[in-house]
Amino acid sequence: MTSSPRSRTSSSSRGGVRGQATVEAAVLLPSLMLLFALLLEPACMGYTLVVMRSAASEAARAVTTDYDGDFEDCRQFVLRRLEGVPDVPLFHVGGADDWDVSIERGERDATLVVRGHARPLPLMGVVASAFAESDETGVVLSARVSVRSRPAWLGGSYADWQKVWG
Known part of the structure; x- marks a missing residue:
């Protein structure tokens, strides 16, 4: 028995549909991965900025009440909090030595x-x-975080208030 031309056409067209799906997947998958990467990268950098701002905010409040004037303990606090940022290029590059913390009071x-x-x-x-x-x-x-420790209407220095309550 010989196969009819119609049966040969339908089987070859099914193979063509399968090939078309493969080509569509080959185009679609890289496009989706690129879109995912474009959405993921700002989220990673945003996470780093959130951790940086949070660490700076907490340390700024500590700096305003630091009694000895040596801010190394506050700087170490910030660096300890920044250890929560993965040392992966999307998040942070350079390890602990790359962080620059400047404090002014x-x-x-x-x-x-x-x-x-x-x-x-x-x-x-x-x-x-x-x-x-x-x-x-x-x-x-x-x-960058700026914190005001005492309102303008409050007189005296921090040392004066320590004497009153100490």
């Missing part, structure tokens, strides 16, 4: 600036470097 306020680097994937790196500061290490992430 006035009579009634304190300012903390925490700086670090991240290295996003090439496509997002071009976008990030266009809109953010970057250097040879990567994109610079910076969190």
